[in-house]
Amino acid sequence: MTGLGGARVLLLAVAAVCVLAAAPALAQDNAECLECHNDREFTATREGKTVSMFVDEARLKASVHARQRCVDCHGDLDGVKKYPHKTGLSPVNCGDCHDKEGEAHGKSLHGQALKKGDEMAPTCSDCHGHHDVLKPEDPAAPTNHMRIPQLCGTCHHEGSPVSRTHEIPQDRILENYSEGMHGEGLFKKGLAVTAVCTSCHTSHDILPHTDPRSSIHHENVAKVCTQCHVQIELVHRKVIEGKLWEEEPHKIPACVDCHQPHKVRRVFYPGNIANKDCLTSECHGKPELAMQRDGKTVSLFVDEAAYAASTHGERTVGCAQCHADVDPSHKRPCETVKKRVDCSACHADQVTQYQSSVHGTLHAKGDPDAPECLDCHDKHATKSKRRHDSPTFPRNVPALCARCHQEGQRAAVRIKGDLDIPGAYYESIHGTALTESGLLVTATCISCHTAHSELPPSDPNSTVHPSRLADTCGACHHGVEQTLMTSVHWPGNAKTDRPLPTCNDCHSSHEISRTDRSDFMTRIVNQCGRCHEEQSETFFDTFHGKVSRLGSERAAKCHDCHGTHGILPPWDPKSTLSRENVVETCAKCHSGSHRRFAGYLTHATHHDRHTYPWLFWSFWVMTGLLIGTLSFGLLHTVAWLIRLWLTRDEWRPHRAAAIAAARALDGLKGEDVVVLDVSEVSPITEFFVLATGDNARHVKALAEEAIRAIREEGASPDSREGLEQGAWAVVDYGPLMIHVFGREQRAFYDLEMLWGDGAKVRWKAPVRRAKAGGDGAKA
Incomplete structure (x- = not known):
């Protein structure tokens, strides 16, 4: 009986396994979803836009949701057995699992904007990703501590759609942060403990500074700052009485009243020497104050108002921060100053660039014509390049450089050539855009030559070296550079030992003109001929070439057929002269163009016996016939005149x-x-x-x-x-x-x-x- 019972149990177990194996899986497998969504070409249409439905399986498995089923997030599809499934699914609600974060986001500025239908309001996926969400500890995660500024900066950088369409109390947020003490600690020193956006604003509970619940509210700022700056009362003992931080915090300014939210700088107290002590009417505030140096009278007067309005004054930079060798133990502390101010103490990158530039190398050699910092930046009235009255403001840069580079000045006489560079620039399309149209985004001297790293064109590190010129111009003309990279003129695309043309070969350097000017078009034809001599000669033998040489602006020239920046060989299907496109190219001028018309051989020449034998022999037969006919006519005329004279x-x-x-x-x-x-x-x-x-x-x-x-x-x-x-x-x-x-x-x-x-x-x-x-x- 026992044996029979055991056999029955075994039989039932086998039957159960067979039934389960034959029945559909109880749980939906991600593999079923990836059968479709693993296709890179899989797309769908949402609100009239084509959206990719591709899910990278490898990135999904590497994400924090690797063990989750697709239907855990896409709940509408739970239990679906028939594929393809319905469209128009509800958006994923991350709050189903992340309830605290979801609740905080819903109350935040971002969440409230999302509820109001603001298209620019960020959702969870905008920060964390979709199917590739990583842990914040992962260096590749966008929410990693070291990458938070870039993440927030995608919306909050200067000129972004968010900054242009929303009223945000602060401007240049990302730029100011990157230049501040916190940004320097993060970007330059790699300090993972330095403050980032979420350190002050939190990750999900972001509220306006006017909200009492906000972490950056006036009464809460100190609590936020003391998360890192734990001994804040000791740090400020020379400024604020320490006990006030805890006993009467409302009587003292909030941190941001002295330290701007995103422009946090180091605060110096150099030997208790204040600017007011230096700028008294008996010292450097006295207009008559002067000294003798190298036989010349040098003024030591500092205009306090001008300094206060300068970029250093606005940032409360003290005299002793630049004149670091002052000694407060002396009655006149500055009498110990023997060295010139070293700007690299604060502007290390700029000075390093200057030292390697042509200006810096000449200065290091003691060349009296070499400019230094104070030739462009006033010593005590240095203004920010963003101020309209600053010599380094974009509209004023050409005039600043012209002090040395205009015709007859010290730099101009050292540069070989007859061109007045500043004068040519002012007449160019860039110069007229700047001076006549007021376009501050147009190229100035520093746009091409940089502000501190000027190098001659022959130097491979120069921004105007032929190998780097396209990248320099591409900083503004990005689309043109991308097109040029596909052409036969781009290095690597053409197998030739001959030098390839760069931007200035066609457009020049300082005399750049509009491309629709007739003189530019004519000059370009001649420019092409410098490299393509044979093709240029045959072009001028054609109707187009002859009419162009007579000055016609409408006659087709090189670029009308070959293109401008995207020139490709005729056998390339994308070429304007390929079989697929040549009829359309001719039709730009000849509206009735057709395949036979477009078969016209533009550069065919009767001088090439091997390539065009029929044309070669036809030319010489017709030439012989013409010469013979004219010779016979001339002989006949001479004979007639002789006969006429005789009769x-x-x-x-x-x-x-x-x-x-x-x-x-x-x-x-x-x-x-x-x-x-x-x-x-x-x-x-x-x-x-x-x-x-x-x-x-x-x-x-x-x-x-x-x-x-x-x-x-x-x-x-x-x-x-x-x-x-x-x-x-x-x-x-x-x-x-x-x-x-x-x-x-x-x-x-x-x-x-x-x-x-x-x-x-x-x-x-x-x-x-x-x-x-x-x-x-x-x-």
């Missing part, structure tokens, strides 16, 4: 007959009698005799009189026309033709104009008549 006795009577006819017409009161020698312009006759009659009878009579006069010379007409009609008459003698018209017909045919190139023949007429409008040559 001059034969054609002279024709001239006499023409004069006789003219005299006869004039004698019968013919008007406007003209004799034209057309032997050089007409191949069929030599002389025309023209006259006008008053009426049809007069016209006929004049024609008959002319025939009679010529008959006396021994000649008869070959043909005569119009005598019967009477309105006109033509008598043809071959070498001589007589035209007699009525007034209307004379004006209609206007043979004087038609044969105007023929010379007028002087003929003698009786003195009794001199008709107005005649040939003006009667004797």
Whole structure:
């Protein structure tokens, strides 16, 4: 019985396993979701935008949610068995698991903005990520202590959409923090204990400083600061009575009243020497105070008002912080000052850059022309570069550099070349944008040469070295640089030993002009020809090239066909000259362009016998035919002239007959009698005799009189026309033709104009008549 019972139990267990194996899984496996969402091309449309639905499985497994099921967050899909599932799921609610953080975020500034529908309000995923959430201890996590400023700075940096559309009490938050004591500790020294955004504002319970519950409320700031600065009363013992911190905190200023929230600086108390002690009317506040140095009188006066308005004065920098070798034990502490101020004590990076620059190296060699800090920054009235009246304000930088670099000044005479650099800059597109349009974002001297690291173009470390110039220009013209990186002119894309062009090869350095100016377009064609000599020559043989050389702005030039910054070889499908795009390229000027039209060989040349044999032989055959035809014509003309000279006795009577006819017409009161020698312009006759009659009878009579006069010379007409009609008459003698018209017909045919190139023949007429409008040559 026992054996039978055991067998039954075993049989039931096997059956249960088979049933469970055949049935669907009770719990949904993430693998089912990743069958679709592991596809990088998987997308969906939300609010008219295409959104990626891809989930990186490797990053998901490395996240803090690696052991969670997809449906733990996407609860709408719990129990779904049919795929693909429905769309339009509810957003993930992180508060289901993280209830405390979710509640704090809901009450915060961010949460309240989110409830009001603010599109810029951050959600959990904006800070923590989506499927790749990492622990804050992970150095790669955006919420890691060392990366918090960058995370918050994505929304709160200067010029961001948030800073431009929301009223935030502080400005330049990220910039000020990075330059402050806390930012220096974090970024420069890597101190993980230094304060970051969340140290003061908290992570999720972020509230405005006016809210009493806020960590940065006036009454709560000290508590926040003392989390790190535990002995705050001892640190401030020379400023604030220590017991007031605990007994009467409302009587003392809050931390941020002296230490600006994001501009936290070190506070110095250099030997108890205050500025007011130095700037008395008996000391450096006295305008007449001066000393002799190297035979020159040097003023030691310091304008207290100017200093207070300076960037050092605004930051309460004391005299002794710069003049560090003062001795407070002396009656006049500054009498121990022997060394010049070392700006690197505070501005170490800038001084290091200066020392390696061309200015710094020249100064180290003792060159009297080399500029130093005080040539650009006033010693006691140094102003921030953000102030409009500062010489280092963007609009004033060109004038500052021009003090040395304008024509005739100390730097200009050392630089080889005839170009007045500041003058050229002011005329350039950058200069006019700055001075005429007031665009402070336009490039100035320091945009290209930097403020403290100026180096010659030949130095590989220079920002204007050919290898780095594209990056320098790309700081403003980023899109252009990205396009240039795909072209044949970018280093690495072209296999050539020849130097590749950089920005200044086409645009110049200081004379940069608008690209739509005609002189720029013409200059670019010549610029291309410096490297592409053969192509340039063949281009100027074409219609486009010849018209361009004549000054046409509309004629196609190199860049119209090849592009500007994204020039690619014709066999590249993306090239403007590829088979896929060439018709469209031609259609920019030729609207009816088609495939056959676009097959025109722009750079084909009859000089290349091997590449274009048909063109080569056609050119020489046609050239030979042309030379032969012209030679034959020239030979024929010379022979004709010789024959004409030898037979001059034969054609002279024709001239006499023409004069006789003219005299006869004039004698019968013919008007406007003209004799034209057309032997050089007409191949069929030599002389025309023209006259006008008053009426049809007069016209006929004049024609008959002319025939009679010529008959006396021994000649008869070959043909005569119009005598019967009477309105006109033509008598043809071959070498001589007589035209007699009525007034209307004379004006209609206007043979004087038609044969105007023929010379007028002087003929003698009786003195009794001199008709107005005649040939003006009667004797």
